[in-house]
Amino acid sequence: xxxxxxxxxxxxxxxxxxxxxxxxxxxxxxxxxxxxxxxxxxxxxxxxxxxxxxxxxxxxxxxxxxxxxxxxxxxxxxxxxxxxxxxxxxxxxxxxxxxxxxxxxxxxxxxxxxxxxxxxxxxxxxxxxxxxxxxxxxxxxxxxxxxxxxxxxxxxxxxxxxxxxxxxxxxxxxxxxxxxxxxxxxxxxxxxxxxxxxxxxxxxxxxxxxxxxxxxxxxxxxxxxxxxxxxxxxxxxxxxxxxxxxxxxxxxxxxxxxxxxxxx
Amino acid sequence: xxxxxxxxxxxxxxxxxxxxxxxxxxxxxxxxxxxxxxxxxxxxxxxxxxxxxxxxxxxxxxxxxxxxxxxxxxxxxxxxxxxxxxxxxxxxxxxxxxxxxxxxxxxxxxxxxxxxxxxxxxxxxxxxxxxxxxxxxxxxxxxxxxxxxxxxxxxxxxxxxxxxxxxxxxxxxxxxxxxxxxxxxxxxxxxxxxxxxxxxxxxxxxxxxxxxxxxxxxxxxxxxxxxxxxxxxxxxxxxxxxxxxxxxxxxxxxxxxxxxxxxxxxxxxxxxxxxxxxxxxxxxxxxxxxxxxxxxxxx
Ligand SMILES: Nc1ncnc2c1ncn2[C@@H]1O[C@H](COP(=O)(O)OP(=O)(O)O)[C@@H](O)[C@H]1O
Ligand SMILES: [Mg+2]
Numbered sequence: 001x002x003x004x005x006x007x008x009x010x011x012x013x014x015x016x017x018x019x020x021x022x023x024x025x026x027x028x029x030x031x032x033x034x035x036x037x038x039x040x041x042x043x044x045x046x047x048x049x050x051x052x053x054x055x056x057x058x059x060x061x062x063x064x065x066x067x068x069x070x071x072x073x074x075x076x077x078x079x080x081x082x083x084x085x086x087x088x089x090x091x092x093x094x095x096x097x098x099x100x101x102x103x104x105x106x107x108x109x110x111x112x113x114x115x116x117x118x119x120x121x122x123x124x125x126x127x128x129x130x131x132x133x134x135x136x137x138x139x140x141x142x143x144x145x146x147x148x149x150x151x152x153x154x155x156x157x158x159x160x161x162x163x164x165x166x167x168x169x170x171x172x173x174x175x176x177x178x179x180x181x182x183x184x185x186x187x188x189x190x191x192x193x194x195x196x197x198x199x200x201x202x203x204x205x206x207x208x209x210x211x212x213x214x215x216x217x218x219x220x221x222x223x224x225x226x227x228x229x230x231x232x233x234x235x236x237x238x239x240x241x242x243x244x245x246x247x248x249x250x251x252x253x254x255x256x257x258x259x260x261x262x263x264x
Numbered sequence: 265x266x267x268x269x270x271x272x273x274x275x276x277x278x279x280x281x282x283x284x285x286x287x288x289x290x291x292x293x294x295x296x297x298x299x300x301x302x303x304x305x306x307x308x309x310x311x312x313x314x315x316x317x318x319x320x321x322x323x324x325x326x327x328x329x330x331x332x333x334x335x336x337x338x339x340x341x342x343x344x345x346x347x348x349x350x351x352x353x354x355x356x357x358x359x360x361x362x363x364x365x366x367x368x369x370x371x372x373x374x375x376x377x378x379x380x381x382x383x384x385x386x387x388x389x390x391x392x393x394x395x396x397x398x399x400x401x402x403x404x405x406x407x408x409x410x411x412x413x414x415x416x417x418x419x420x421x422x423x424x425x426x427x428x429x430x431x432x433x434x435x436x437x438x439x440x441x442x443x444x445x446x447x448x449x450x451x452x453x454x455x456x457x458x459x460x461x462x463x464x465x466x467x468x469x470x471x472x473x474x475x476x477x478x479x480x481x482x483x484x485x486x487x488x489x490x491x492x493x494x495x496x497x498x499x500x501x502x503x504x505x506x507x508x509x510x511x512x513x514x515x516x517x518x519x520x521x522x523x524x525x526x527x528x529x530x531x532x533x534x535x536x537x538x539x540x541x542x543x544x545x546x547x548x549x550x551x552x553x554x555x556x557x558x559x560x561x562x563x
Contacts, residue, residue, distance in 0.1 A: 049448075088449060
């Protein structure tokens with residue numbers, strides 16, 4: 001189980017982008033982290049994988065633990081070894097390595113050869129289009145195939161928690177549907193917990209059991225997916241179902257009104 | 265072409281290949297460091313030189329037999345490379361490229377002064393363990409040292425190629441070379457990879473330096489070969505291992521031919537210039553170098 005406890009993140013010593021974020025991903029669960037562009041969703045994932053340092057970001061306060069163990073001081077490579085794997089926004093494919101090499105490099109932290117080979121077969125069963133493309137340069141794959149490769153590569157690391165940053169970005173709805181179905185299967189068959197970051201709230205809440213909504217570096221709402229899907233404000237601001245037509249920012253809605261709706 | 269002229273051509277090509285294998289080795293070092301860390305190391309020639317002097321010190325001053333001395337030199341160079349990476353370059357991570365380059369230029373000057381202080385500026389002859397007896401291959405004269413140079417270069421090149429292509433660590437190095445950020449997310453220790461790249465580059469350079477010393481003696485100015493190798497690296501495309509070797513050979517051969525055929529008309533400087541002329545011509549037709557690649561542009 002991943003526990004994130006009131007973390008505060010600052011970029012370049014001055015720009016505070018996360019102002020006390022707390023959430024949990026229970027073992028085996030699919031949890032969605034939603035919010036519009038710039039809310040700080042990617043920053044949350046970078047904090048968990050401890051790769052903020054590369055962008056001059058720093059965690060000023062709070063704690064992150066996985067299976068009861070503090071991980072926010074561990075190097076990124078140690079975190080991967082614990083089974084926490086981050087698939088970044090834009091997929092992070094190694095363009096000039098072949099598809100097979102990309103999958104192999106995913107298993108970098110492991111040395112159980114027989115199991116690695118079995119996992120490779122499992123990945124190719126989840127994502128059949130990758131099989132014929134194994135010997136080709138990954139940079140030439142289509143966007144959907146690259147997303148498959150990125151998820152497949154994370155599975156090669158034997159992940160216990162898979163963190164996906166906007167897997168639907170730039171993909172046609174049909175392909176997105178395929179990928180989300182496989183994400184659900186991976187969760188069920190592989191037993192991996194999934195932290196799903198999305199702007200597309202409807203899509204994410206359809207596979208997640210619980211959701212958190214972020215705005216401006218804070219979590220403004222959370223709850224089980226079905227409740228969130230019914231919530232008037234969520235409908236209005238994140239699902240694009242609105243009576244007024246005009247798109248307003250969530251924070252303009254009076255706080256008490258929001259709470260009241262959510263509690264009822 | 266009559267047979268005497270043909271013979272001269274072949275002899276010139278051969279000396280080009282011999283010099284080119286040394287250039288290729290040093291170029292290989294450049295490429296390994298650039299590829300994995302995106303640092304252009306201007307101290308590559310000095311690291312090569314230090315390796316050569318170290319081997320000389322063991323063999324000539326301490327009378328250690330060549331083979332163990334050579335192995336010790338490789339170990340010394342690997343450690344030197346890792347030390348330079350750790351002490352000088354690691355603190356520079358995140359600094360502007362220009363500062364990092366200037367640091368390597370500073371390091372080059374430092375190493376050159378150290379060598380000058382310890383061993384002086386005169387040329388020191390480094391007797392070859394391979395003997396002086398030359399032999400002939402279809403009429404061309406080759407010394408055993410020259411043959412050993414080419415053979416070692418070929419072995420090193422194949423070993424490195426296999427390392428990058430077939431080993432897990434080699435794969436991790438290529439992944440890191442493509443994008444550090446994603447390498448971190450794979451659980452790759454990027455620091456370890458940087459350290460490894462500097463170790464490999466220094467070892468390869470030291471091998472080049474030792475053979476260069478055996479063929480022509482040692483002097484602090486031999487490190488300027490590091491700059492001469494630069495056109496070879498750019499020719500090859502900066503990021504390609506095969507390119508470094510081909511670039512090295514091309515520079516070696518063009519120098520040798522220019523020295524043989526053109527220096528009568530243009531003076532001996534033409535030899536030094538020829539590499540840059542070849543470079544210009546190649547870049548006119550292939551701006552990314554012979555083996556350089558354009559980035560894949562996604563649609
Ligand atoms: N490396 C960085 N340096 C400075 N500011 C950044 C950096 N990365 C992100 N930010 C800022 O932090 C905020 C949150 O960004 P991000 O976490 O990428 O949001 P999201 O993924 O929700 O779109 C944005 O305002 C963005 O401009
Ligand atoms: Mg983002």
